[in-house]
Amino acid sequence: MATRLRPVDVVTIGVGLTGSLMALELAKTGLKVVGLERGAPRYTVPDFQSPAIHDELRFSIRKAMMQDNVREAVTFRNASDETALPIRRWESFLPGTGLGGAFVHWNGQSFRFQVADFIYKTHIEQRYGKKILDPDLTIQDWGVTYDELEPHYDRFEYLCGVSGKAGNIKGALQPGGNPFEAPRARGYPTPPMKEPYFGALFRTGAESLGYHPYPQPSANLSQPYTNPEGLSLQQCVFCGFCERYACEHFAKASPQTVILPALLKNPNFELRSNCQVLRIDLDGTGKKATGVTYADATGREFEQPADLVLITAFPLNNVRMLLLSGIGKPYDPKSGEGVVGRNYCYQTTGGATVFMDERINVNPFMASGANGTMIDDFGGDNFDHGSLGFIGGQYVGAIMTGGRPIEFHPTPPGTPKWGLRWKEAVARHYNHTVLVQQHGTSTASRLNYLDLDPTYKDAWGLPLLRMTFDFPENDIRMSQHIADKVVEIGRAMGGKTVIRGGTKRPYTTTVYQSTHNAGGAIMGADPKTSVVNRYLQCWDVPNVFSVGASAFPQNGTYNYSVTIGALTYWALDAIKNRYLKAPGPLVDA
Amino acid sequence: MSRGRIIRDTLAAVTIVNIGVIWVAQAAANSPTRPPDLAKGAVIAAQGLPPSVPPCAQCHAYNGASDGSGAFPRIAGQSAFYLAKELRDYASRVRTNAVMTPIAKALSSGGIADVTAYYASVKAPYLPLASPDAMLIERGGQLAKIGDARKDLQACDSCHGPGGAGEPPAIPYLAGQYEHYIALQLTMWKRGLRNNSPDAMADVAKRLDAQDIAAVAAYFQQVDASAPAATQPMK
Numbered sequence: 130m131a132t133r134l135r136p137v138d139v140v141t142i143g144v145g146l147t148g149s150l151m152a153l154e155l156a157k158t159g160l161k162v163v164g165l166e167r168g169a170p171r172y173t174v175p176d177f178q179s180p181a182i183h184d185e186l187r188f189s190i191r192k193a194m195m196q197d198n199v200r201e202a203v204t205f206r207n208a209s210d211e212t213a214l215p216i217r218r219w220e221s222f223l224p225g226t227g228l229g230g231a232f233v234h235w236n237g238q239s240f241r242f243q244v245a246d247f248i249y250k251t252h253i254e255q256r257y258g259k260k261i262l263d264p265d266l267t268i269q270d271w272g273v274t275y276d277e278l279e280p281h282y283d284r285f286e287y288l289c290g291v292s293g294k295a296g297n298i299k300g301a302l303q304p305g306g307n308p309f310e311a312p313r314a315r316g317y318p319t320p321p322m323k324e325p326y327f328g329a330l331f332r333t334g335a336e337s338l339g340y341h342p343y344p345q346p347s348a349n350l351s352q353p354y355t356n357p358e359g360l361s362l363q364q365c366v367f368c369g370f371c372e373r374y375a376c377e378h379f380a381k382a383s384p385q386t387v388i389l390p391a392l393l394k395n396p397n398f399e400l401r402s403n404c405q406v407l408r409i410d411l412d413g414t415g416k417k418a419t420g421v422t423y424a425d426a427t428g429r430e431f432e433q434p435a436d437l438v439l440i441t442a443f444p445l446n447n448v449r450m451l452l453l454s455g456i457g458k459p460y461d462p463k464s465g466e467g468v469v470g471r472n473y474c475y476q477t478t479g480g481a482t483v484f485m486d487e488r489i490n491v492n493p494f495m496a497s498g499a500n501g502t503m504i505d506d507f508g509g510d511n512f513d514h515g516s517l518g519f520i521g522g523q524y525v526g527a528i529m530t531g532g533r534p535i536e537f538h539p540t541p542p543g544t545p546k547w548g549l550r551w552k553e554a555v556a557r558h559y560n561h562t563v564l565v566q567q568h569g570t571s572t573a574s575r576l577n578y579l580d581l582d583p584t585y586k587d588a589w590g591l592p593l594l595r596m597t598f599d600f601p602e603n604d605i606r607m608s609q610h611i612a613d614k615v616v617e618i619g620r621a622m623g624g625k626t627v628i629r630g631g632t633k634r635p636y637t638t639t640v641y642q643s644t645h646n647a648g649g650a651i652m653g654a655d656p657k658t659s660v661v662n663r664y665l666q667c668w669d670v671p672n673v674f675s676v677g678a679s680a681f682p683q684n685g686t687y688n689y690s691v692t693i694g695a696l697t698y699w700a701l702d703a704i705k706n707r708y709l710k711a712p713g714p715l716v717d718a
Numbered sequence: 719m720s721r722g723r724i725i726r727d728t729l730a731a732v733t734i735v736n737i738g739v740i741w742v743a744q745a746a747a748n749s750p751t752r753p754p755d756l757a758k759g760a761v762i763a764a765q766g767l768p769p770s771v772p773p774c775a776q777c778h779a780y781n782g783a784s785d786g787s788g789a790f791p792r793i794a795g796q797s798a799f800y801l802a803k804e805l806r807d808y809a810s811r812v813r814t815n816a817v818m819t820p821i822a823k824a825l826s827s828g829g830i831a832d833v834t835a836y837y838a839s840v841k842a843p844y845l846p847l848a849s850p851d852a853m854l855i856e857r858g859g860q861l862a863k864i865g866d867a868r869k870d871l872q873a874c875d876s877c878h879g880p881g882g883a884g885e886p887p888a889i890p891y892l893a894g895q896y897e898h899y900i901a902l903q904l905t906m907w908k909r910g911l912r913n914n915s916p917d918a919m920a921d922v923a924k925r926l927d928a929q930d931i932a933a934v935a936a937y938f939q940q941v942d943a944s945a946p947a948a949t950q951p952m953k
Contacts, residue, residue, distance in 0.1 A: 172867055173865075173867070173870070173872070174864060174865040174866060174867035174871065174872065174873075175864045175865065175867065178863070178864055178865055178872060178875075178876055179876040180875065206880075352917065353917070353921050361873075363870075363918065363921055363922075364917050364918055364921065366877060376872070377876045378872050378876065378918070379870050452800040696864060
């Protein structure tokens with residue numbers, strides 16, 4: 130029997146990027162906010178200090194910062210006629226856990242999405258007609274436009290202190306920036322990171338082919354910065370331990386550096402860590418949430434009543450929480466009806482390995498998580514798809530995030546997988562190899578979705594989330610088209626051997642690709658095809674908001690964290706200025 | 719390798735591999751035209767280059783242990799890359815010091831390479847010094863290994879290596895460095911009087927108060943880098 134606690138105004142399910150940002154802004158308005166975090170509390174000092182934080186075996190291989198899949202896994206299959214099995218070892222994607230969530234172990238790659246991304250269906254059909262879309266594709270408009278999000282993008286970038294070179298300020302192209310960038314109101318808060326040698330090589334190669342290289346925007350900062358919350362970030366020292374790690378230098382924007390110190394000082398906020406939310410409780414009508422039920426670290430259950438429930442977990446877990454709580458109609462792939470779990474999307478990645486001359490000393494270990502040089506010539510809809518027979522695109526860039534010894538062993542094809550010859554090849558190529566990444570759109574398909582697994586349960590006896598996913602043929606064609614262009618760039622960089630990338634089917638969960646799991650609880654203008662309205666408010670239960678990348682109707686070209694931050698501020702704006710004054714649906718269904 | 723041969727090779731590299739231009743230019747700027755000569759470096763250390771370069775050993779001792787006063791840093795076993803960079807910074811007055819600047823300016827790039835290679839190669843004993851206050855060392859050890867959450871201060875060891883052992887080539891060791899030298903340098907960074915290093919040091923030093931500076935300085939002086947336990951992280 131759950132112990133009933135004193136009611137509060139707001140409860141957040143998860144205290145990562147979206148949870149801490151929501152909590153900070155709402156606690157400032159005087160509301161009593163409780164943050165429920167399933168993982169442990171952790172802070173830059175003492176938890177992230179080296180040498181312990183640079184333990185590659187612990188963090189990169191054994192995934193110490195990730196969701197404990199002994200207790201809570203995800204089951205996976207490629208198609209709905211297969212039987213899904215639990216993923217017992219995270220490889221393809223890495224759902225974070227613990228205070229700060231996945232925004233602790235992110236790389237800091239800090240892009241905005243483009244204007245067309247938010248009106249994707251309208252834009253594509255207007256430019257190419259409906260015939261370009263494969264019949265299985267279910268792309269949609271977001272229900273919010275880039276112009277509406279711009280001030281929130283701006284605010285989030287200034288919260289994080291993003292280092293970058295603007296490419297387009299209010300429509301005026303800026304030399305040295307990305308000419309394909311959506312127009313921004315002002316430049317980045319801090320100048321771009323220094324360009325590493327692999328970036329300079331890529332720049333030379335890309336420019337020789339007429340492309341438009343620019344420095345990757347980074348939330349690992351180029352110089353010290355104090356954000357509008359009065360919190361300071363320091364300068365990145367290029368240690369090469371960003372993704373899968375936390376920053377020991379206060380140089381990477383994360384809840385621990387740019388949000389939590391302000392939030393934890395606010396007496397209206399209470400953090401409860403090691404608390405696993407089991408469900409959102411609904412009243413008899415099923416139209417109103419009364420709070421949440423959670424289990425603490427000892428397994429005791431508590432009912433926490435709240436007027437407003439914010440689902441601020443990792444995107445996959447947002448969807449699972451809705452399904453476990455019976456909020457919204459689950460998606461049925463046969464009939465195409467229902468919404469929760471629909472339009473689960475991923476990211477289409479890959480890229481080339483460029484083996485250089487031995488005189489080219491790349492020094493890949495001197496790196497930061499977002500210190501690439503890249504081009505957007507093949508991003509999104511930046512090129513004419515009319516004759517190509519697919520939609521979408523990828524950015525291409527030399528982005529090397531650290532030449533860590535266990536993970537980075539570039540060897541050319543034909544090298545044995547072990548033994549003396551393998552060791553010799555690693556020694557020969559380690560310092561003379563550049564990785565050129567492809568990273569791009571994931572198109573929604575009616576075949577890809579999330580639901581509850583009928584067989585496997587978590588440590589609390591609740592059904593696991595089941596993922597049914599394979600890359601749509603559209604995305605394979607897109608990736609293969611761009612892979613050819615990347616080989617040309619690799620050769621123009623001076624590559625002696627260029628190993629072509631490009632995505633193939635089937636999708637496998639055993640190779641790292643991206644942690645940008647998106648969709649499943651998507652936003653939109655129509656309750657028949659979306660779970661939440663344009664303010665991330667659940668159509669069916671208006672005092673529940675589902676915040677984060679689960680709201681993306683499909684995934685864009687870019688790493689998505691900054692867009693999540695912008696959407697969070699956008700939803701907060703509606704909650705603070707409209708919902709709190711008159712709680713109820715912000716959009717009439 | 720003769721100078722003519724190098725020029726020929728350089729031209730060939732430029733012609734054949736266009737992309738190698740940057741590399742060739744960097745290599746020409748950064749590396750001496752011959753490998754450093756330890757014996758020549760030892761002569762500079764012992765005798766100087768009269769009349770403008772006094773013997774390094776006058777202040778730093780022939781074995782690089784200096785005199786223990788802390789007026790002169792310990793340089794034995796310090797990274798040659800780091801020592802050479804400091805000498806170049808003294809010469810260009812990016813790092814200012816009335817004694818070191820004329821000496822550094824008088825050294826050729828070959829002389830700098832030789833003498834820094836010599837001191838980098840020397841193993842010197844640690845001088846017996848009075849041990850500072852134990853509480854101060856304890857506090858300094860905490861800052862060095864863990865940092866200070868209240869000041870958003872990361873551990874010194876994050877960059878300077880476990881036990882302050884250094885992360886060569888760029889980052890100097892602190893283990894066994896003299897208390898007064900460390901304290902003076904941190905104070906200079908804090909006040910903006912030393913500007914020749916990664917911007918990180920000025921930012922860190924500004925977070926340290928006088929007590930913190932005394933503590934880390936006291937702590938690092940007593941770390942015996944020759945003891946195997948010195949580089950073990952705090953449990």
